[in-house]
Amino acid sequence: MKSVSAALAxxxxxxxTTLATCWRITRVDGQEFFFTDHDRDLVFEGHVYKARSGYSRTAIANDASLSVDNLDVEGVFDSEAISEKELRAGLFDQAEVxxxxxxxxxxxxxxxxMRRGWFGEVVLTEQGVFRTELRGMTQALSQRIGELYSPECRADLGDHRCKVPIxxxxxARETAYALGDHVRVATGxxxxxxxxxDRIYACVVAGTTAPDQPAYDTTVGQQTADGSAVFEAMEAWSRAGAVMSVVDRAIFTASIDEPRAVDGWFAGGVLTWESGANAGRSIEVKGWxxxxxxxxxxxxxxYxxxxxxxxxxxxxxxxxLDTCIARFANVxxxxxxxxxPGQDAMMSYPDAR
Structure with missing residues (x-):
C-alpha cells in the first residue's frame, strides 16, 4: 500500500486530477538530473524538474510476489544536460531512478x-533514441548470497580478502601505520x-609518519624512515602508461614500464583512464x-x-592457485x-577390473 498525504489522496x-510524472536520476558518480512530462518546469522539494517530452515506458505494475518488477523505457533525452556522448560512454549505466x-x-x-530502481545498460541508437530497462529493487534479491566450494579463488584481486595492494x-602525514600496511608516495x-x-611502500616498522615528507628511496628493497615508521620500496602492481598509437576505441599501443609484463600479463586486469575524454572510466583488459x-x-x-x-x-x-603462487605470492x-574432489570423483564407483 502506497503512502500519500491526505491532501493528495x-x-x-x-x-x-492535475498530475505530472517526475523522474529523478542519480548517476553512480553522484550527478543528479530532474525531469517531468509536464509542459513546463516544476519545482518540487527544492529541485527544478525540467519539462521534457519524447519518452515512453511500459506500464508500472506491482504485486506481492518477489519477482523482479522491471519496466522498459524508450525515448529521446532532449535536455542539454544529458549528451549523446555521456550515454554512449555508459555514464548512465546503473543510475538510480x-x-x-x-x-x-x-x-x-x-x-x-511509483517506482524506484536502477537503469540497466543504456543503449543509444544512431537515430538518437535510447532504450534501457529500469530494474526494480527486488533485482538485488536475485543475486547469489553466500558462497559455494570452488577450485578457483572467490576473492576479487585487491579486495579486503585478497589483500594484494593493487x-x-x-x-598521510602524522598518521599511524601498522606493520604490513601499504601506501603510495608521490616521489616524481x-x-x-x-x-x-611505479612504486608502492610496505610498512616494515610500525609507527607514525612525520609532519613533513622525507625523501623516499625508490630503489626496490630499500627502506625509508618516515617519522617513527619505516617503509620499504616495492614494485607497484598498478603501472602508469601512455597511449602511443591508436587502432580504434578498443585497441591501441602504449608505453608501460613493467619488466614482469610477459604476454597476457594485463589480460583480465583493469585499465583506468586518468586523462583525455575517457578520464575516470575503468574498463577490463582483454589482451596484452x-x-x-x-x-x-x-x-x-x-570516447x-x-x-x-x-x-x-x-x-x-x-x-x-598456480597464478596466486607464481604471480602474486599470495597463497x-x-x-x-x-x-x-569434483563431481566426477563424487560420482565414480569401484572398478572390479
Missing part, C-alpha cells in the same frame, strides 16, 4: 511514489600515476602483447582514445578449494 479521489507523481497545480501536496592509499613529476614512479605494447579492451570506450592519453593498469588474475589469502 483527496485530489486523487476527485473527478479531475525514482519515479513519482505530483499535483502540478499544487506540488506542496507531496508525491505518490592501488593502496596515498601516505608528471601527471596522474606517473608521480608514484609485450613485444608491441598492444592493449586490447573487452569493450570499446565511449575516442587519443595519443598521449594517460592511464593506470594492473594485471589480471585468473583465480587459479595464504587464496579463497578457493583446488583439492576438493
Amino acid at each position: 483527496a485530489h486523487l479521489a476527485g473527478p479531475v 525514482r519515479i513519482f507523481l505530483v499535483n502540478w497545480a499544487d506540488p506542496s501536496m507531496g508525491a505518490l511514489r 592501488h593502496p592509499p596515498v601516505v 613529476s608528471g601527471s596522474g600515476s606517473e608521480v608514484y614512479e 602483447t609485450q613485444a608491441t605494447g598492444q592493449i586490447e579492451l573487452f569493450l570499446p570506450m565511449g 575516442v582514445i587519443e595519443i598521449g592519453d594517460l592511464f593506470r593498469i594492473h594485471p589480471g588474475c585468473d583465480k587459479r 595464504l589469502n587464496f579463497r578457493g578449494e583446488p583439492y576438493v
